[in-house]
Amino acid sequence: MNSDSIKIFKNKQDCCGCTACMTVCPKAAIKMNPDEKGFLYPEIDDAKCVKCGLCVKTCTFQNGYKTPDxxxxxxxxxxxxxxxxxxxxxxxxxxxxxxxxWILENGGVIYGAGYGDNFYVMHKRADNxxxxxxxxxxKYVQSDMNTIFSQVIDDLKKDRYVLFSGTPCQTSGLYSCLxxxxxxxxxxxxxxxxxxxxxxxxxDYLEFSKKKYKSNVVKTDFRDKSFGWFTHIESLWFENGKKVSSEIYTKLFYMHIMFRPSCGNCKYTNTRRPSDxxxxxxxxxxxxxxxxxxxxxxxxxFLNTEKGKKLFETVSDNIEYKPSRLEDCMxxxxxxxxxxxxxTDEFWKDYLANGFGYVAKKYGAISFKNEMRLRLKIYLKPLLIKMGLRK
Ligand SMILES: Cc1cc2nc3c(=O)[nH]c(=O)nc-3n(C[C@H](O)[C@H](O)[C@H](O)COP(=O)(O)OP(=O)(O)OC[C@H]3O[C@@H](n4cnc5c(N)ncnc54)[C@H](O)[C@@H]3O)c2cc1C
Known part of the structure; x- marks a missing residue:
């Protein structure tokens, strides 16, 4: 990198990985590359960069976002x-x-988080x-946005209805490219x-489970609703027919120990949402x-715009709904x-040196106590509910 090269961000806390900078670059000089934790960050090819600065100007995570409507x-x-x-x-x-x-019925396309090979979480396009x-x-993982913003723009240029869904940093990033x-x-x-x-x-959690149960994972559910909406238990289904439910990944999620650094610096944790x-x-x-x-x-x-309100009214025959108050749902x-x-820092040091199984045990996601609690939740609670002794 030259001393006068453009820097899109100084610290990792300042980049949410939305890909807006890559999308707007007029010279296709930006690529998203993974760091050692798999989070994608933009990297500029100096040979292609003309230093127009559009990438830096477009970043709503660092420059602030607007919601005029x-x-x-x-x-x-x-x-x-x-x-x-x-x-x-x-x-x-x-x-x-x-x-x-409704968007599909009207010839439109949907963008949302799906899976690539080996349950790699990535944004995809659906027209059926x-x-x-x-x-x-x-999917409680940061999804890879790949070239999705450009695909959304192409669909809009073809005059199709588009519904884009994602985290607020992703939706805000999309708006900045439009x-x-x-x-x-x-x-x-x-x-x-x-x-x-x-x-x-x-x-690595999937790989760890595959080794433990000696079979390939064929289906995943980050939060298996068969245990009820409130409960947070993940389930994995294996090629050998086994289904394993656990809270290992869930526990790490709630420890706030493996999030993208920018999540601790999130700009969207408020009711001024970058969406309809x-x-x-x-x-x-x-x-x-x-x-x-x-x-x-x-x-x-939350209905944030007139457009969001109209869409809600249009689909209202298919839903049961009750108005509520902001102060009751915060x-x-x-x-x-x-x-x-x-x-967090110690966790990642341990992780990179010793792998998933080691940190899951050291940081308490795998323990005898947790295993016993899980069994009570899975077996005892449904029994008590059946007997009318618990709700
Ligand atoms: C990482 C993450 C954290 C969340 N945290 C909270 C929270 O703190 N509090 C809360 O109330 N709700 C949270 N949710 C949202 C909540 O779990 C549901 O997505 C929401 O209730 C919608 O439910 P639904 O039944 O309408 O949609 P569903 O049919 O379940 O649709 C899921 C929607 O979420 C999108 N989605 C799924 N995974 C991802 C992903 N990894 N990245 C971007 N988009 C994704 C899909 O594209 C789709 O639009 C979180 C979701 C995710 C993915």
Whole structure:
């Protein structure tokens, strides 16, 4: 790198990996490369760079983001998809699929987080119901955006409806690439985000499990709803027919120890959302809308713009919904970024030297006590519910 080379960011906390800089570069001089944890960062090819500075100017994570069309305060709803099957295969109440289905029915395309080889989490494009299904459910890993923003722009130029869904740093990144693009048919959906874990931690967890159970992983679920909406237990299905449910990855997620560095510096942990509508789990639903919860999933929905409101009204025949109040649904990540574990640096040092299994044991995600607790949750709780002794 020359001393006068452009620097897109100084510290890793300042880059969310959205790919906006790569998308707008007029010389295709920027590539996203993984660091040792699998998080992607932009790197400039000095031989191609003409130092126009567009990459730096476009970065909304560092320069601030605008939401000129947003309502002063979002309209808040509790939502359940009317089809139980749609809800059970969604993370919360199925708001995403209700909106996505309308876009598909109108000849549009959906962008969301799906899987590449070996369950590599990446954003993909879907123009049919089968491909769309893959986007359902939360993948608690940072998704690779690859060339998605350019594909969205191409679809908008072809005058197609587009629904783009992602974390708020991804939706904000998309907006920053859309100058001179007609966005009339674009709908943007973000989610309330706790933080996005390392792609290599997820990869290595799967590899660790494959070795442990001596079989390839054929299906994954970051949060298996067969244990109820509230419970957070992950499940893996193996080629040999075995299903294993555990909280190993979940525990590491909630330790706030494997998030992208920029998650601790998140700009979007507020109610000024970079999207037409926002989806989340409606925690606190029991108090906010008594009688609406059935432990099968309720979406918290914010309508942020007139466009989001119109789309909601259009799909309202397919959902059950109740208005709610902002103050009744506020979560920590609508007010502040997740606070990283003090052991984060030590964790990664250990991880890079000794691998996934070592840190999972050392930092308490794998322990006899956890295993016993999990068994109680999986076997005893359903039994008590069946006997009417617990809700
Ligand atoms: C990393 C992460 C952290 C989250 N943190 C919180 C939280 O703190 N509080 C809360 O209430 N909700 C959180 N959620 C959101 C929540 O889990 C659900 O996504 C939301 O309730 C939508 O549910 P649904 O039933 O409408 O959609 P579903 O049908 O489950 O649709 C899932 C949607 O999420 C998108 N998505 C899934 N994984 C990713 C990913 N890795 N990156 C970008 N987009 C993705 C898909 O593209 C799709 O649009 C988080 C989700 C993720 C992925």
């Amino acid at each position: 947003n309502f002063d305060t979002p309209l808040v709803y509790a939502v359940k998809h009317k089809k139980l099957e749609e809800r059970l295969t969604s993370r919360s109440g199925g708001m995403f699929i209700a909106a996505a289905d 119901k089968k491909d769309l299904f893959e986007f359902k459910g939360s 100058k001179n693009v007609n966005t009339e048919k674009l709908y943007v959906c973000d989610l309330v985000c706790h933080g996005t874990p390392s792609p290599y931690a997820w990869r 509508f926002t989806i989340a789990d409606f925690w606190g639903i029991g108090k906010a809308v008594p009688g609406f919860n059935d432990n099968k999933g309720v979406s918290l929905v 979560q920590h990540n609508m007010k502040a970024p997740s606070v990283f574990s003090e052991s």
